Amino acid sequence: MANIARSLATLATAMLSGAAFIAPASAQNEQFVPILSYRTGPYAVNGAPYANGVADYYNLINERDGGITGVKLLVEECETAYATDKGVECYERLKGKGPTGAAFINPLSTGITFALTEKTETDKIPIITMGYGRADSKNGAVFPYNFPFLGTYWSAADIAIQHVAKELGGFDKLKGRKISLLYHDSPYGKEPIPMLQVLAKKYGFEFTPIPVTHPGVEQKSQWLAIRQNRPDYVLVWGWGVMNSTAVKEAAAVAYPRDKMIGVWWSGAEPDVTPAGDQAAGYKSLMLQHGAGQFPVHADVAKYVYAKGKGSTEPGKVGEILYNRGIVNAMLGVEAIRKAQEKFGQKPLTGEQVRWGLENLNLNDARIKELGFEGMLKPIRISCSDHEGTRDGRVQQWDGKSWKVISDWYTADEPLIDPLVAEVSAKYAADKKIKPRDCAKES
Amino acid sequence: MIATGQFLEILIGGLMSGVLYSLVALGFVLIFKASGVFNYAQGAMVLLAGLALVRTLDLLVVNGFPLWAAIVLGLGFAAAIMAATAWLIERFVIGPLVNQDGLTLFMSTIGVTFIIEGAAEMIFGSDVYPLRLFPTDAWFVFEELFPGGILINKLDVLGALIAGILVAGLAIFFQRTRTGRALRAVADDHLAAHSVGIPINWIWFVVWLVAGLVALVAATVWGTKLGVQFSITFLALKALPVLIIGGLTSIPGAIAGGLIVGAGEKIAEVYLGPSIGGGIEYWFAYVLALAVLLVRPQGLFGERIIERI
Numbered sequence: 106m107a108n109i110a111r112s113l114a115t116l117a118t119a120m121l122s123g124a125a126f127i128a129p130a131s132a133q134n135e136q137f138v139p140i141l142s143y144r145t146g147p148y149a150v151n152g153a154p155y156a157n158g159v160a161d162y163y164n165l166i167n168e169r170d171g172g173i174t175g176v177k178l179l180v181e182e183c184e185t186a187y188a189t190d191k192g193v194e195c196y197e198r199l200k201g202k203g204p205t206g207a208a209f210i211n212p213l214s215t216g217i218t219f220a221l222t223e224k225t226e227t228d229k230i231p232i233i234t235m236g237y238g239r240a241d242s243k244n245g246a247v248f249p250y251n252f253p254f255l256g257t258y259w260s261a262a263d264i265a266i267q268h269v270a271k272e273l274g275g276f277d278k279l280k281g282r283k284i285s286l287l288y289h290d291s292p293y294g295k296e297p298i299p300m301l302q303v304l305a306k307k308y309g310f311e312f313t314p315i316p317v318t319h320p321g322v323e324q325k326s327q328w329l330a331i332r333q334n335r336p337d338y339v340l341v342w343g344w345g346v347m348n349s350t351a352v353k354e355a356a357a358v359a360y361p362r363d364k365m366i367g368v369w370w371s372g373a374e375p376d377v378t379p380a381g382d383q384a385a386g387y388k389s390l391m392l393q394h395g396a397g398q399f400p401v402h403a404d405v406a407k408y409v410y411a412k413g414k415g416s417t418e419p420g421k422v423g424e425i426l427y428n429r430g431i432v433n434a435m436l437g438v439e440a441i442r443k444a445q446e447k448f449g450q451k452p453l454t455g456e457q458v459r460w461g462l463e464n465l466n467l468n469d470a471r472i473k474e475l476g477f478e479g480m481l482k483p484i485r486i487s488c489s490d491h492e493g494t495r496d497g498r499v500q501q502w503d504g505k506s507w508k509v510i511s512d513w514y515t516a517d518e519p520l521i522d523p524l525v526a527e528v529s530a531k532y533a534a535d536k537k538i539k540p541r542d543c544a545k546e547s
Numbered sequence: 548m549i550a551t552g553q554f555l556e557i558l559i560g561g562l563m564s565g566v567l568y569s570l571v572a573l574g575f576v577l578i579f580k581a582s583g584v585f586n587y588a589q590g591a592m593v594l595l596a597g598l599a600l601v602r603t604l605d606l607l608v609v610n611g612f613p614l615w616a617a618i619v620l621g622l623g624f625a626a627a628i629m630a631a632t633a634w635l636i637e638r639f640v641i642g643p644l645v646n647q648d649g650l651t652l653f654m655s656t657i658g659v660t661f662i663i664e665g666a667a668e669m670i671f672g673s674d675v676y677p678l679r680l681f682p683t684d685a686w687f688v689f690e691e692l693f694p695g696g697i698l699i700n701k702l703d704v705l706g707a708l709i710a711g712i713l714v715a716g717l718a719i720f721f722q723r724t725r726t727g728r729a730l731r732a733v734a735d736d737h738l739a740a741h742s743v744g745i746p747i748n749w750i751w752f753v754v755w756l757v758a759g760l761v762a763l764v765a766a767t768v769w770g771t772k773l774g775v776q777f778s779i780t781f782l783a784l785k786a787l788p789v790l791i792i793g794g795l796t797s798i799p800g801a802i803a804g805g806l807i808v809g810a811g812e813k814i815a816e817v818y819l820g821p822s823i824g825g826g827i828e829y830w831f832a833y834v835l836a837l838a839v840l841l842v843r844p845q846g847l848f849g850e851r852i853i854e855r856i
Contacts, residue, residue, distance in 0.1 A: 146777060147776075151776060312726065313827060316826035317826065318826045318829040326813040327559050329560055349774055357702075375674065379675045379676075
C-alpha cells in the first residue's frame with residue numbers, strides 16, 4: 106500500500122507537472138527551498154532516490170531542529186522529467202515563492218544548468234550543481250551564482266585517468282594506449298571531452314569519444330565498434346538506462362567489465378543490478394561518498410521515518426544516490442546557516458544565500474557534528490573556487506555490492522585550471538561579463 | 548579480412564536488432580490492420596506487460612515457487628492484465644469513439660499511453676527490474692576466417708526465432724481461423740462487417756488482446772535485454788520507421804522493415820557516424836523511412852489505398 110500511495114503521489118506530481126509535492130504553507134518565517142526532481146520518465150530510476158535523499162534531509166532539519174536556527178524550510182518539489190524545457194518552467198514557477206524567493210536551485214541536470222546559468226544570475230538565485238553542471242563554473246569570478254560543489258566533470262575525467270595510470274603502473278604507461286569515452290549525447294555527456302583531450306595530449310593516449318543517443322536503450326553499434334577497436338579502457342558517462350545497457354552490452358561483446366570506469370553518475374545500484382552477474386567487476390568513480398549508513402541516517406530514521414514522513418522505503422535509505430541527495434541538501438542547508446550568521450536568523454534572499462555558499466567552510470569537526478563523518482572530506486568554497494574540493498575514489502561492483510578499491514585521488518588543479526580559465530574567459534567575453542576581482546571579495 | 552569480418556558482424560547484429568524492433572512493430576500492425584487505429588500506446592503496453600510479468604515472477608520466486616511455475620504463472624497473470632487492458636480500452640476508449648476520424652482515434656491512444664505508463668508504474672513500481680528468461684551471452688563464429696570471429700548474440704537469435712514463430716502464428720490466425728477472417732472483414736469495412744452479423748466490439752477486443760499478447764512477447768525479450776523499466780516505452784519510437792518502411796498493414800512488412808532499419812542504422816552509425824560526430828542511428832532510421840515514403844508512400848509491403856471520388 107505504501108508503494109501505491111507513493112506512486113499515486115508521483116503520478117499526481119507528473120500529471121500536475123510540478124504541483125506541490127510537499128505542500129507549502131504560507132508563513133513569513135520560512136525559507137523557501139525548491140526541489141527540481143524527476144520521479145517519472147526514463148531517468149526516474151536514478152532521479153527518484155536522489156530526490157528522496159534531498160526531501161528527507163529537509164524534513165529532518167524541520168522535524169529535529171525546527172528549521173535552521175528557527176527558520177523552517179518551506180519545500181516544494183517540481184517534476185522536470187530530466188527535460189530542459191520543463192526544468193526552466195519549474196524554475197520560473199518556483200523562483201519567486203516563499204517570503205524571500207528561492208534560496209537556491211538544484212536542477213540535477215547539466216542541460217537545465219546550461220539553460221539556467223544566465224537566468225539565475227539575473228534573478229540572483231544561486232544554482233548548486235554538486236558533481237555535475239558546467240566545469241568552467243568553478244571560476245566564481247565569472248560565474249558568481251554557479252556552485253559545482255565537490256567535483257566537476259573535468260575533475261572526474263582527471264581522476265579517472267589517474268586511476269587508469271595507477272592500474273597500468275604509472276602515467277608513462279598511458280602512452281600509446283587506447284581510451285574510449287562512451288557518453289550520453291547531451292551537454293552532460295559532452296562536458297568531460299575537452300579535459301580528456303588535454304589529458305590525451307599530455308600523456309600520449311589515443312582518445313575516442315563515442316556518443317550514445319538518448320535514452321541509451323540501443324548501443325549495439327557502439328559496442329561492436331568497441332569490440333573491433335579494442336580500447337584498453339572505456340570510460341562511461343551515462344545516466345539512467347544508458348548505464349545498465351552499457352554494462353550488458355559490454356558483457357555481450359565480452360569486453361572486460363573491470364576495464365570500464367563510470368563517472369559518479371554511472372555508479373549507483375540501478376546501474377548494475379539489471380545486469381546481474383554480468384556487472385561484476387564494473388568500476389565507477391565516487392563523488393566522495395558511497396553507499397551505507399552513517400550517523401545522519403540514524404537521525405533520519407528517528408525523526409523522519411519513525412514519524413511516517415519518509416520519502417522512500419526504509420530499505421533504500423543509504424543507497425548511493427539517496428546519500429548523494431542527503432549530502433547535497435546538507436551543503437545547501439549549511440550555506441543558509443552560514444548566510445544567517447551575516448544577515449540574521451530570518452528567511453534570506455537568494456543573493457544572501459549566495460554569500461553563504463561562497464563562504465561555506467566545513468571542517469572535519471563540523472562534518473562529524475552533522476553526522477556525515479566518513480561520507481565526505483572538508484570543503485571550503487571561495488570566490489575563485491566554487492568547486493571547493495576535488496577528491497574522489499574508485500569503487501567496484503562485486504555482483505552484490507560496491508566495494509571501495511582505491512585510495513583518494515585529488516584532481517590535478519594545475520592541469521585543469523588553465524582550461525577553466527580559458528573557457529570561462531571566453532564565456533565572459535561572449536556574454537560581456539566583467540569578472541569579479543576575487544582578491545577584493547570576502 | 549578484418550574489415551570484412553567487422554562488416555559482417557555489424558550487418559548481422561543490425562539485422563538481429565531490427566527483428567527485435569519488429570516485435571514491437573507487430574503490435575502496431577495488428578491493431579491498424581484490424582481497426583485502422585494507429586496505436587501509439589504499443590510501447591506502453593510492452594512496459595505494462597513486462598512489469599506485470601517480472602513483478603509476479605519475483606513475488607512467486609521469493610515465496611518459494613519453482614522457477615518454471617513462477618514463469619508460467621507470471622506469463623498467465625501478465626496475459627490476464629493485457630486482456631483486462633484490452634477490454635478497458637475497447638469499452639471506454641475505442642468503442643465510444645467508433646466512426647470518429649483516424650486522427651481522433653490516434654490522439655486517444657496518446658492519452659491511453661500516458662494512462663498505461665502512469666498506472667503501470669503506480670501499481671508495479673518504477674525501479675529497474677531484472678528479467679532473465681533467456682541467455683544474453685554470445686557465440687563467436689568463423690573464428691578461423693576472421694580474427695576474433697563474428698559475434699552473434701544468443702538473445703538476438705532467440706528474438707528472431709520468436710518473431711518468426713509469431714509471424715507464422717499470426718498469419719495462420721488471420722488466414723485460417725474464423726475470428727481472423729472476421730478481423731480482416733472488420734478491417735476492410737467495419738459497417739459492412741457489422742451488417743452481416745460480425746460482433747465488432749468483440750473483434751476489437753480480440754485484436755487489442757492479441758496486440759497485448761504480442762507486447763508481452765516483446766517484453767520478455769526486451770526485458771531480458773534491458774531490464775524491465777520505463778525506457779522500454781521508447782521502443783515505440785524505434786518501431787515507427789519500421790512501420791513506415793514495412794507498411795502499416797503488413798505483418799511480413801514489419802519484419803522486413805525491421806531488418807532494413809536495424810542493418811541500415813548500425814552500418815550508418817559505425818561507418819558514417821565517426822565522420823559526422825556519431826550518434827546518428829536514431830535519426831538515420833527516419834532518413835531511411837522518409838526515403839521509402841517518397842518512393843512508396845504505403846511502405847514496401849503496405850496495401851495501396853485507392854478511393855473512389
